[in-house]
Amino acid sequence: MRTERYCFKKASILTERLISYRIILMCHLKKGGKMNDSKVLKELAISIRKDIVECIASIGVGHIGGCLSIADVLAVLYGKHMNIDPKNPKMEGRDRLVCSKGHAGPAVYSVLAEKGFFPKSELLTLNQGGTNLPSHCDMNKTPGIDMTAGSLGQGFSCAVGIALGSRIKKDGATIYAIIGDGESQEGQIWEAAMFAGNQGLDNLIAFTDYNKLQLDGTIEEINDVAPLADKWKAFKWEVMSIDGHDVDAIDKAIEKAKTIKGKPKMIILNTVKGKGVSFVEAALVGCHSMSISAEQKESALREIGGAK
Numbered sequence: 001m002r003t004e005r006y007c008f009k010k011a012s013i014l015t016e017r018l019i020s021y022r023i024i025l026m027c028h029l030k031k032g033g034k035m036n037d038s039k040v041l042k043e044l045a046i047s048i049r050k051d052i053v054e055c056i057a058s059i060g061v062g063h064i065g066g067c068l069s070i071a072d073v074l075a076v077l078y079g080k081h082m083n084i085d086p087k088n089p090k091m092e093g094r095d096r097l098v099c100s101k102g103h104a105g106p107a108v109y110s111v112l113a114e115k116g117f118f119p120k121s122e123l124l125t126l127n128q129g130g131t132n133l134p135s136h137c138d139m140n141k142t143p144g145i146d147m148t149a150g151s152l153g154q155g156f157s158c159a160v161g162i163a164l165g166s167r168i169k170k171d172g173a174t175i176y177a178i179i180g181d182g183e184s185q186e187g188q189i190w191e192a193a194m195f196a197g198n199q200g201l202d203n204l205i206a207f208t209d210y211n212k213l214q215l216d217g218t219i220e221e222i223n224d225v226a227p228l229a230d231k232w233k234a235f236k237w238e239v240m241s242i243d244g245h246d247v248d249a250i251d252k253a254i255e256k257a258k259t260i261k262g263k264p265k266m267i268i269l270n271t272v273k274g275k276g277v278s279f280v281e282a283a284l285v286g287c288h289s290m291s292i293s294a295e296q297k298e299s300a301l302r303e304i305g306g307a308k
């Protein structure tokens with residue numbers, strides 16, 4: 001009995017220590033600390049990937065490929081750059097993220113849960129009756145989701161509108177948007193891009209998840225968007241092209257983007273659809289929406305690794 005109580009006490013102390021360690025690290029990042037940014041962001045990306053797998057496996061099928069490809073950019077945005085408050089998701093003047101490729105909802109839910117917008121256990125309710133986490137992003141359901149998306153092309157237009165509104169209000173917010181490379185075939189993307197470029201919306205930082213795959217084939221064979229950088233430049237955007245899985249490169253690109261005035265910024269993320277889980281990566285176009293068995297879930301979690 002005494003031994004049991006002793007073990008329980010020890011376990012609670014350990015848990016408390018782990019929690020406070022995480023809080024200290026997160027506070028450190030919030031204050032703009034540089035020490036070990038890279039290590040902490042990489043760890044956050046690992047946690048996000050594991051959460052994505054758990055979340056999608058809970059219902060057995062989902063857009064796992066396009067979720068895993070944006071885990072690193074989400075880690076850098078939410079781990080370091082975004083001015084947000086999980087206790088006050090509608091905070092005035094907060095930075096926004098519009099995930100215009102709204103089918104990557106589970107990736108955004110994972111980072112929101114990591115940040116404490118809602119309990120991580122809710123991830124296991126994905127797309128089930130009564131859930132706050134539908135398969136595609138819905139701002140009326142999920143705390144921390146800034147724009148409903150899913151009909152490709154539309155979210156990005158909303159991001160441009162939010163950036164314009166924020167500039168008029170002078171609230172100092174930075175508006176971030178993530179669009180897909182397949183999504184970039186939508187005419188609406190280019191209408192919004194032209195408007196943002198002409199308005200010189202420098203509070204808008206967008207990312208293209210350039211994973212070279214869409215729902216039913218490669219981007220190149222279906223309707224090639226290359227040369228992507230030249231297109232955005234022609235629309236009066238500042239453009240950078242980086243390794244979308246290198247958290248340091250993503251961090252540096254965002255830092256640089258924030259200093260560039262007078263135009264919107266596009267950061268092209270060269271990514272791998274399904275990044276981090278080899279059977280998902282290997283499925284190529286088949287990983288767009290994929291079923292995940294209990295065994296596959298376990299093997300994916302083992303492969304992603306990490307401390308938790």
Ligand SMILES: Cc1ncc(C[n+]2csc(CCOP(=O)(O)OP(=O)(O)O)c2C)c(N)n1
Nearest residue numbers: 066103150151152180181182183213214215
């Ligand atoms: C207007 C519209 N057309 C079609 C779809 C169906 N759809 C959902 S995801 C997708 C492919 C998107 O490809 P991409 O943007 O490259 O996404 P990722 O590779 O990042 O998953 C399609 C065609 C949609 N959601 N909206």
Ligand SMILES: [Mg+2]
Nearest residue numbers: 181182213214
């Ligand atoms: Mg794609």
